[in-house]
Each structure stands twice: as C-alpha cells, then as structure tokens.
Amino acid sequence: MKAVARFWIFLALLALLSPLGLLLPGYFKAGSAWGEWGADEMNGLVGYLPGGLGKLSNVWSAPIPDYAFKGWEDKSLSSLSIAYIFSAVIGMLACVGIVLLLGRLLSKNK
Amino acid sequence: MHIPDGYLGPGTCGLFYLIMLPIWTAASRMVKKTLSARQVPLLAIGAAFSFVVMMFNVPIPGGTTGHAVGGVLVAILLGPWAACIAITVALVIQALLFGDGGATAIGANCFIMAFVLPFCGYYIYKAVSRKAALGSRRRVFAAGLAGYVALNVSAGFAGFVFGIQPVLYKTANGVALYCPYGLNVALPVMLGEHLLVFGWVEAIVTALVIKYLQKHAPELLREEGCP
Numbered sequence: 001m002k003a004v005a006r007f008w009i010f011l012a013l014l015a016l017l018s019p020l021g022l023l024l025p026g027y028f029k030a031g032s033a034w035g036e037w038g039a040d041e042m043n044g045l046v047g048y049l050p051g052g053l054g055k056l057s058n059v060w061s062a063p064i065p066d067y068a069f070k071g072w073e074d075k076s077l078s079s080l081s082i083a084y085i086f087s088a089v090i091g092m093l094a095c096v097g098i099v100l101l102l103g104r105l106l107s108k109n110k
Numbered sequence: 111m112h113i114p115d116g117y118l119g120p121g122t123c124g125l126f127y128l129i130m131l132p133i134w135t136a137a138s139r140m141v142k143k144t145l146s147a148r149q150v151p152l153l154a155i156g157a158a159f160s161f162v163v164m165m166f167n168v169p170i171p172g173g174t175t176g177h178a179v180g181g182v183l184v185a186i187l188l189g190p191w192a193a194c195i196a197i198t199v200a201l202v203i204q205a206l207l208f209g210d211g212g213a214t215a216i217g218a219n220c221f222i223m224a225f226v227l228p229f230c231g232y233y234i235y236k237a238v239s240r241k242a243a244l245g246s247r248r249r250v251f252a253a254g255l256a257g258y259v260a261l262n263v264s265a266g267f268a269g270f271v272f273g274i275q276p277v278l279y280k281t282a283n284g285v286a287l288y289c290p291y292g293l294n295v296a297l298p299v300m301l302g303e304h305l306l307v308f309g310w311v312e313a314i315v316t317a318l319v320i321k322y323l324q325k326h327a328p329e330l331l332r333e334e335g336c337p
Contacts, residue, residue, distance in 0.1 A: 002327070003323070003326060003327030003329075003330060004151055004152060004155070006326070007152075007155045007159075008155070011155065011158055011159060011162065014159075014162045014163070015162060017166075018162060018165045018166065020166060021165045021166040021167040021168075021177070022167070024167070024168070024169050025167050025168075025169040025175045027169075028169040028170075028171040028172070029169075029171065029172050030167075030169030030170055030171060030172065030173055030174060030175045031173070031174055031175070032174065032175070033111070033112070033167070033174055033175050033176055033177075034174045034176075034299050034300060034303065035113065035114075035117060035268075035272050035289065035291075035296070035300070036112060036113075036114055042290075046290045048285070050116075050285070050286045050287050050288055050289075050290050051281065051285075051287050052116065052119060052279060052287035052288045053116035053117065053287070053288050053289075053290075054116070055116070056115050056116035056120075056212075056214060056288070057114065057115050057116030057212075058115075059115050059116075059212075059213060059214060060115060060205075060206070060209065060212065060213035060214075061209075062205075062206065062207060062208055062209030063207060064207055064208050064209075065208065065209040066208065066209060066210070067165065067208050067210070084165070087165075087208060088161075088162050088165055090207070091158075091161045091162070091165075091200075091203055091204070091207065091208065092158035092161055092162055093158075094203045094207065095154065095157035095158040095160075095161045095196075095199050095200055095203055096154040096155075096157070096158050098157070098199050098203070099150070099153050099154035099156075099157045099195070099196065099199055100150060100151075100154050102195065102199070103145070103147070103150030103153060103154070104150075106138055106141050106142045106145065
C-alpha cells in the first residue's frame with residue numbers, strides 16, 4: 001500500500017513541525033488550556049487551592065512532564081523545541097508499538 | 111480537553127473508569143471481529159497521528175490554548191470502535207509518559223475524547239455522506255462537519271464534567287474541593303472556545319486529509335455498501 005508508506009512520512013513531518021504547538025502559544029501570549037492549570041496558577045486564579053486538588057494533583061509523576069525533560073523548565077524555547085520533537089517521536093513510537101502489539105492479539109487471520 | 115489530576119473527585123474518576131471498562135471490552139471485540147491484519151499498521155498510524163495532532167496547541171491570542179484530536183479522521187477511516195482503541199492508546203501514553211491529562215482522569219478523558227468524539231464524528235460523517243460517490247465534494251464537507259460537531263460535543267461534555275464538580279464535592283463551608291468552576295463558567299468557556307477556534311481546526315484537518323485521500327488513496331474511503 002503506497003498510501004500507508006506516505007502516512008509514515010507525513011507523521012515524521014508532523015513530529016518535526018510539532019514545536020509550532022509550543023512556539024505559537026508563546027508568541028501569542030496564550031496561557032494554559034482552560035482547566036489545565038498547575039497548582040500555582042489555580043491559586044492565582046481563584047485565590048485558593050482547592051483541598052482535594054492539592055492532594056490529588058501530584059498523584060502521578062510523569063517521566064517527561066509537559067513534553068519537556070525534568071529540570072528543563074527554565075531552558076530556552078529552542079531547547080524546549082528539541083525536547084518537544086523528541087517527545088513527539090517517543091510518544092508516536094510508543095503508540096505504534098502498543099497498537100501493533102494489540103493488533104497481534106486482536107486482529108483476525110494472523 | 112485533557113482533564114488533569116485533581117480536577118475531578120474520586121467518585122467521578124471511578125465512575126468513568128467503570129463506564130469505560132465495558133466500552134474498551136466491546137471495542138476490543140469489535141476490532142477483533144472486523145479489523146484485518148492488513149489494517150493494523152493503519153490503526154497504529156491512527157494512534158500516532160492522534161497523539162501528535164494533540165501536541166499542536168493552537169493559541170487564542172492573550173487567552174488559552176486548545177487543540178484538535180484527529181480522532182474523527184481515524185473513525186471515518188477505520189470505524190468508531192477501532193478509533194476508540196487508537197485514541198485510548200494515545201491518551202494513556204500522554205497521561206502516563208507526559209503528564210498531559212491525569213492518571214486518575216484517564217477514564218473520563220477517554221470517555222470524552224475516545225468514545226464520544228469518534229462515535230459522534232463517525233455517525234455524522236456516515237449520515238451526511240450517505241450514498242455520495244467516493245470522490246464527491248459532499249464527503250469532504252461531511253468530514254469537516256463531523257470534525258467540527260464532534261469536537262464541540264466532546265468539549266461541551268468536558269465542560270459539563272468540570273462544571274458539576276463544585277456541586278458534587280465541597281467542604282462544609284461550601285468551598286470547592288476539586289474543580290472550583292461551576293457549570294455557569296465551565297460549560298460556556300469550553301463550548302465557546304471550541305465553537306470559535308478549536309472546532310475549526312478539527313474540521314479543517316479532517317476535511318483536508320479526506321480530500322487528499324480521495325485523490326491519492328480512494329480505496330481507504332471505501333466501506334461496505336458503497337459504490
């Protein structure tokens with residue numbers, strides 16, 4: 001299937017372009033998505049941190065938080081863009097790997 | 111639309127996991143029944159596509175950001191059940207690896223983006239493109255409309271789930287324990303920003319890819335009972 005081969009190239013292109021999703025919001029001074037604020041932002045918005053939210057918000061610690069490496073919070077936008085592309089590639093590889101594995105289990109005529 | 115940890119109370123989180131269990135089971139059964147081994151790479155591409163599309167945050171200048179899901183396209187090409195699996199995989203990886211969407215909210219986020227969205231989009235596309243030729247403009251329109259409506263229905267649903275939290279969970283003094291914004295704020299904000307901006311992104315992405323496929327791989331648009 002030729003179309004499927006083209007899709008893979010298309011995905012690689014999307015990974016390379018993904019930092020747009022980081023740079024454009026920065027350029028247009030757009031903040032977090034609505035309802036996806038961190039604890040500090042929430043404090044600033046409503047004047048207090050809801051008790052349950054404070055407790056639950058740190059229940060899971062992701063290895064690559066917000067598509068950036070840990071400790072990179074203050075890095076420049078270009079470094080963050082590299083991390084973003086890296087995250088896109090890792091994330092897509094993980095998606096592909098898991099679906100192929102599921103596919104072996106689920107699809108008929110193996 | 112990725113609800114983080116701490117915005118939904120434990121009951122809401124648990125309920126959505128409970129709701130999703132039979133849906134995930136049914137999706138696995140349906141995919142097992144209908145998906146051929148040849149289509150598995152396409153499903154993998156669908157999951158990866160949805161994953162990366164959600165990384166393209168679109169800004170509302172001076173305001174918030176949002177994004178498309180890409181899931182309506184996957185539903186059109188592989189059916190809503192297969193799309194449910196693909197989007198679920200993307201959402202689980204986003205939550206666990208990247209902290210985008212809460213681990214406790216995976217059930218809720220999957221219900222909204224991996225169930226409501228692909229089913230809504232798929233049936234709108236089916237209804238509007240009924241009996242249309244594979245290369246017809248009506249299919250492109252149907253795809254765009256399906257993307258727009260499905261993303262907005264999902265956003266409305268997310269707004270609803272956010273908005274009922276302060277009613278469900280508060281201290282004795284009436285202070286919110288989880289999401290502090292009620293329906294009067296959450297619903298209009300979520301609906302408004304998606305109706306105005308992000309819905310159009312899903313519409314354009316879906317319609318453009320369908321238009322491309324009409325030209326270069328129309329066999330992918332064929333389904334049973336179609337000319």
